[in-house]
Amino acid sequence: MGPYDSSISPAAGSSNSSSSACSSSTKPPPPDQMDHLLAGAGYKVRSNELNQVAERLQHLETVMVKSLPVDISEMVNDAVYYNPTDLASWVDSLLTELNTNVTVPEPVPVNTDLSDLHEFPSGMNVYGSNHAPEMHGEFSQQAVTPLEEDVSIRLVHVLMTCAEAVQRGDLSLASLLIDDLQALLGRVNSGCGIGKVGSFFVDALSQRVVNSPENGVVQVELTAYENEILYHHYYEACPYLKFAHFTANQAILEAFDGQDCVHVIDFNLMQGLQWPALIQALALRPGGPPLLRLTGIGPPSNDGRDSLREIGLKLAELARSVNVRFAFRGVAASRLDDVKPWMLQVSPKEAVAVNSIMQLHKLLGPGPPIDLVLDWIRDLNPRILMVVEQESNHNQPEFLDRFTESLYYYSTMFDSLDACTAQPEKSLAELYIQREICNVVCCEGSARVERHEPLVRWRERLTSAGFAPLHLGSNAFKQARMLLTLFSAEGYSVEENEGCLTLGWHSRPLIAASAWQAIPKPSPATMGR
Amino acid sequence: MAGSNEINANEAKKVVPLHTWILISNFKLAYNMLRRPDGTFNRELAEFLDRKVLANTVPVDGVYSFDVVDRATSLLNRIYRCAPRESESGRQLGAGIIELEKPLSSTEIVPVIIFFHGGSFTHSSANSAIYDTFCRRLAGLVHGVVVSVNYRRSPEHRFPSAYEDGWETLKWVHSRSWLLSGKDSKVHVYLAGDSSGGNIAHHVAHRAAVSGVEVLGNILLHPLFGGEERTESERKLDGKYFVKLQDRDWYWRAFLPEGETRDHPACNIFGPRGSSLEGLNFPKSLVVVAGLDLVQDWQLSYVEGLQRSGQDVKLLFLKKATIGFYFLPNNEHFYTLMEEMKNFIKSGVC
Numbered sequence: 001m002g003p004y005d006s007s008i009s010p011a012a013g014s015s016n017s018s019s020s021a022c023s024s025s026t027k028p029p030p031p032d033q034m035d036h037l038l039a040g041a042g043y044k045v046r047s048n049e050l051n052q053v054a055e056r057l058q059h060l061e062t063v064m065v066k067s068l069p070v071d072i073s074e075m076v077n078d079a080v081y082y083n084p085t086d087l088a089s090w091v092d093s094l095l096t097e098l099n100t101n102v103t104v105p106e107p108v109p110v111n112t113d114l115s116d117l118h119e120f121p122s123g124m125n126v127y128g129s130n131h132a133p134e135m136h137g138e139f140s141q142q143a144v145t146p147l148e149e150d151v152s153i154r155l156v157h158v159l160m161t162c163a164e165a166v167q168r169g170d171l172s173l174a175s176l177l178i179d180d181l182q183a184l185l186g187r188v189n190s191g192c193g194i195g196k197v198g199s200f201f202v203d204a205l206s207q208r209v210v211n212s213p214e215n216g217v218v219q220v221e222l223t224a225y226e227n228e229i230l231y232h233h234y235y236e237a238c239p240y241l242k243f244a245h246f247t248a249n250q251a252i253l254e255a256f257d258g259q260d261c262v263h264v265i266d267f268n269l270m271q272g273l274q275w276p277a278l279i280q281a282l283a284l285r286p287g288g289p290p291l292l293r294l295t296g297i298g299p300p301s302n303d304g305r306d307s308l309r310e311i312g313l314k315l316a317e318l319a320r321s322v323n324v325r326f327a328f329r330g331v332a333a334s335r336l337d338d339v340k341p342w343m344l345q346v347s348p349k350e351a352v353a354v355n356s357i358m359q360l361h362k363l364l365g366p367g368p369p370i371d372l373v374l375d376w377i378r379d380l381n382p383r384i385l386m387v388v389e390q391e392s393n394h395n396q397p398e399f400l401d402r403f404t405e406s407l408y409y410y411s412t413m414f415d416s417l418d419a420c421t422a423q424p425e426k427s428l429a430e431l432y433i434q435r436e437i438c439n440v441v442c443c444e445g446s447a448r449v450e451r452h453e454p455l456v457r458w459r460e461r462l463t464s465a466g467f468a469p470l471h472l473g474s475n476a477f478k479q480a481r482m483l484l485t486l487f488s489a490e491g492y493s494v495e496e497n498e499g500c501l502t503l504g505w506h507s508r509p510l511i512a513a514s515a516w517q518a519i520p521k522p523s524p525a526t527m528g529r
Numbered sequence: 530m531a532g533s534n535e536i537n538a539n540e541a542k543k544v545v546p547l548h549t550w551i552l553i554s555n556f557k558l559a560y561n562m563l564r565r566p567d568g569t570f571n572r573e574l575a576e577f578l579d580r581k582v583l584a585n586t587v588p589v590d591g592v593y594s595f596d597v598v599d600r601a602t603s604l605l606n607r608i609y610r611c612a613p614r615e616s617e618s619g620r621q622l623g624a625g626i627i628e629l630e631k632p633l634s635s636t637e638i639v640p641v642i643i644f645f646h647g648g649s650f651t652h653s654s655a656n657s658a659i660y661d662t663f664c665r666r667l668a669g670l671v672h673g674v675v676v677s678v679n680y681r682r683s684p685e686h687r688f689p690s691a692y693e694d695g696w697e698t699l700k701w702v703h704s705r706s707w708l709l710s711g712k713d714s715k716v717h718v719y720l721a722g723d724s725s726g727g728n729i730a731h732h733v734a735h736r737a738a739v740s741g742v743e744v745l746g747n748i749l750l751h752p753l754f755g756g757e758e759r760t761e762s763e764r765k766l767d768g769k770y771f772v773k774l775q776d777r778d779w780y781w782r783a784f785l786p787e788g789e790t791r792d793h794p795a796c797n798i799f800g801p802r803g804s805s806l807e808g809l810n811f812p813k814s815l816v817v818v819a820g821l822d823l824v825q826d827w828q829l830s831y832v833e834g835l836q837r838s839g840q841d842v843k844l845l846f847l848k849k850a851t852i853g854f855y856f857l858p859n860n861e862h863f864y865t866l867m868e869e870m871k872n873f874i875k876s877g878v879c
Contacts, residue, residue, distance in 0.1 A: 037548045037857050042580025042658030043555075050547055057554045064561060073565040076574060084578045087555065094558075419600070478573045490603050496577050506605050507584065507596050507656045 043087045056091045063098045082471040083499040152194045155184045156407070159198065162205055163403040171209055178206045197414040200434045201407060204441035216444030219435065223303045230432040231270055237429035238417050239487050240511045243494075243503040244357045244388040245274035246483055250476045251515040252353045253281055255384035259351035262290045265344055265380075267336060267359040269296030272311040274355070276318055283322035291325045295344050300332040308332060336362060337369035341376045352382040360387060360458070364395055364451040374465040378518045385467060390452040391502055391512040394440045406440045409510065416505035419489035455500055455512040467516040471499030541770050544821065545851055546859045552659075553771050553853045560652065564779050570651060570684050580658040588612035592665045596656075599701065604694055605679040606701075607655045609668035632709035633674065639710035640673035640717050640874050642748075643698055643733075645680060647724030649753060649780035650691060655679035659856050666858075667721070670867055671874045676702055680729065684783035688795050691725070691784075695733035699742060719746045719874060720812070723855070725784075727752025731798065731831075738809040747814040748870055751822050751852055752831070755781055756797035757790050760826035770821040770851045777824065797827075799834030806838035813841035815873045817866060820848035845869050 035047045045053055064072065079097055084090050162177035181202045188195040211217045222230070235241045256262045262282075266274070275294060282289040294315065298308050308330030319326030333339045336359060346352055354377055363370040377385060392409040396402050413433060417426055439450040459469070480494045480501060491506045502509035542550050559578055563571045584594040584607055594609045633639040644667065646653050646660040653660060655677040668675040680694035699718065702708060708716045720730040727749035737744045755777065767774040778791075785793050794802045814835060818828045835842040847854070850862040857863070 035548070037859060038552060040658065040662045041552055041856065042582065043552075045551070050551065054542075054547060054551050054554075057551060057558065060558055061554070064558060069561075069564075069566045072562055073571070076562045076571060081574070081577065085580060087551070091555075415598075474574060474577045477577045481573055481576075491598065494576075495581055506598050507581070507607070509583075 044085050045087045049088055053088050060091055060095055081474040085498045151184060151187050155194055155198050159201055163400050167399040174209045192418045197411045200437050204438050208442045216447060217442045218447050219438060224301055224307055225303055228271055230428055233428035234432040235273060237426050239484060239492060243480055244513060247476055247480055247501055247513040248355055248386040249278045251386055251472060252384055255353060256351055260290050261350045263293040263346060263350040264353045264355060265295045267297050267356040269298045269308060269311055272315055275315055279319050279324055280322060283324050289324040293327045295329045295331060297331045297333055297339060299334050337373055346380050352380050354382045354385045357388045361389055361451045361453060362449040365446050378466050381518055385516040388513045389458060391454055391509045392452050393454050395451040395453050402440060410437055412505050412508045413510055419491055420487055462516050466519045468519050469499050470515040470517050472501050472515055477501060544849055548859055549857050557771050568782055581656045582658045582661045592668045602697060606698060607677040609664050609675040611668060611672050634710045638717050640671050640719055641702060641708050642675045642719045642721050643702055644675050644677045645695060645722030645726030645729040647726045650683045650725040650784040651780055670871050688785055691729050692732045695729045696736055699733055699737060718744050720744055721748035723750035725753045734812050738811045744812040746812050749816045751817060751819045752828060754798055754827040754831050755791045756800050757792045762826040763823045766823035772823055798831055806840055811840045815843050817845045819850035819852055821851045
């Protein structure tokens with residue numbers, strides 16, 4: 001035991017996902033558990049594989065030493081890597097790549113019983129990577145005077161206190177606090193930072209307090225046209241949707257490799273902005289394009305236009321101009337769980353890609369729609385299910401938790417918008433985001449559709465629904481970073497997260513993209529074996 | 530050369546625990562892939578490989594963290610603070626609220642350590658897993674605040690970018706009302722860093738001393754110094770414990786202005802082009818040297834240089850330690866270091 005143990009004090013209420021490894025324990029962990037020392041450095045290695053990994057690392061070094069540095073750089077430039085967290089497979093992939101014909105040397109006896117040093121039982125708990133709101137970051141700006149900084153901080157405090165009052169049902173206090181908030185808003189710069197996003201949250205809170213705090217409000221429905229305008233402005237003002245489309249197309253393209261008949265099912269066609277790039281990429285692929293079918297799902301028109309059909313026609317026109325055989329089908333459904341698989345007319349000979357950009361979370365409301373939908377997706381046997389979701393937990397049961405998390409999530413997002421000076425008119429993009437905020441804060445029950453959940457939850461869900469991850473690799477990572485150079489603001493960051501990619505603002509991921517394939521269900525014929 | 534590499538691997542394995550060997554070897558091999566012979570750096574792959582962690586306002590082992598971005602410079606700092614002890618908490622706020630309106634304490638002194646992560650000026654970030662873990666330990670150890678600076682890295686940003694970022698952070702830290710502590714109500718600032726971070730800490734402290742900005746102490750963990758001359762430790766230890774001399778050279782070429790030599794004052798502090806520290810109000814220093822680090826001769830001459838200039842310096846020489854011994858709490862050097870750092874900071878806190 002080291003002297004350091006005395007300063008470890010588990011904090012009350014700390015939600016540590018790895019609750020083992022108390023400092024006084026000398027019992028070794030079960031062998032197939034993940035090693036917690038390396039976990040603290042971001043790597044997952046099974047305790048019983050440590051020696052093996054060490055041997056492979058040593059072998060890797062031996063092989064690398066035989067290569068010239070310039071050859072290694074070249075190899076690295078062309079290669080694609082996946083999931084560096086899984087250290088064992090990472091080392092193996094490097095070894096395979098170096099195409100070693102060198103016979104594995106006699107395993108060097110690994111000397112863990114050291115003459116001078118001993119392996120100390122670890123006194124440290126692993127810090128569970130708890131998903132928590134990014135704090136304060138967006139409220140502290142050097143450009144802001146100390147007085148303004150104080151007001152910003154107070155604004156956040158009063159917002160939280162008000163939300164707490166709403167949760168408790170203390171409406172009279174909540175109303176008073178909303179008056180306070182309006183006054184505070186008057187004292188900050190409402191053009192940027194906490195002033196702007198704060199005003200949206202104050203609005204949302206006051207709507208909820210004034211209307212029906214328990215049952216929530218129902219948002220005013222926009223026309224299809226209005227929705228499209230907002231969406232389009234959001235698409236232009238910041239890179240989140242572009243990143244989603246871009247990354248998805250990459251993965252879909254790879255999944256369709258070698259396939260002659262492909263069928264993409266888009267869970268939210270909108271203006272079909274994702275598809276021209278895929279059509280063009282397919283047109284250019286070596287060996288020629290496949291026959292491409294696109295099924296676009298979208299809400300039924302409420303303004304007399306058949307927008308699904310219009311988009312389909314435009315895409316067909318584009319496909320024709322680049323000689324891609326193309327067929328489009330629109331499926332009108334107000335909710336995803338209204339879609340029945342037979343409407344999609346999937347043929348067994350096609351390679352299917354299911355594309356869900358910010359849609360699955362809408363199925364997390366009351367009832368089991370998500371399980372049913374994931375089930376029929378699996379039945380389609382897609383080669384790839386592409387899932388892009390907001391990286392935040394806005395679906396917690398307690399109102400205050402949702403409020404807090406969304407406050408910081410959207411502040412970060414607004415900050416990123418603010419920093420993009422090259423993109424012009426942003427107010428419509430902000431309105432798009434504001435509607436999301438309003439849904440999270442004001443709505444309840446089936447009206448609350450913006451039920452965002454973080455990647456770690458989606459992984460659990462999709463794994464239990466019978467999907468296996470398809471890792472997004474370093475090429476997708478590289479291309480996403482190149483995309484970001486088109487946006488003038490420097491704070492956007494792409495990160496690799498165990499085979500998934502996230503796009504965020506500075507160190508806070510805001511959007512997560514992951515790819516999945518369906519594990520075929522055991523057929524009745526094989527189950528007897 | 531393959532034979533000697535196996536010998537070297539065996540030697541390194543004898544002196545470090547298995548986990549440490551795996552961790553540092555993995556870095557070593559990955560870094561080999563990232564450095565290009567023409568002096569450029571594969572930044573994309575580096576960012577892809579770097580394991581990062583989120584800030585977490587929910588305290589874990591008594592420490593929580595959050596990120597602050599300076600809009601003007603786009604510089605990110607990750608702040609680590611200790612969760613209030615039970616007796617200190619007043620109003621019970623919702624999860625994640627941080628009391629940023631009040632000073633840290635009006636009675637006690639709470640140290641604020643500005644930390645510069647290592648990586649030879651090129652690798653890692655403030656939110657890299659290994660450094661996030663280290664900073665959390667540090668914050669808990671001294672029961673203070675750690676400000677980890679996400680300074681700009683080479684080769685994209687050469688000298689003096691990292692030093693400037695450090696200087697900006699020092700000024701920023703001094704101007705935060707919520708970092709004040711003690712009856713004298715000031716920010717009690719220390720500078721700390723490992724490897725290139727140690728080098729940055731020295732230069733920021735130097736500028737602070739010249740400009741009259743207060744720094745109470747420097748902690749330099751096997752800091753990165755060098756020079757044109759080849760020292761005995763560089764010759765003897767080249768390639769033996771994870772580090773090759775030619776790699777060190779690469780990083781200096783990537784950091785120093787193009788065409789410069791390693792006798793540049795950024796690198797060779799007390800060399801032919803260095804300036805004297807005599808008479809300066811330079812902070813007291815704790816310099817930690819790993820006995821199996823090939824840079825040690827430069828670190829030891831740094832200590833001697835400080836002594837010759839009449840500055841207060843303590844040397845902690847860990848004979849059997851390799852670089853990176855402080856990443857995992859699985860060896861005695863780790864615990865010795867923690868104890869020394871705690872005492873060093875405490876002795877400044879009266």
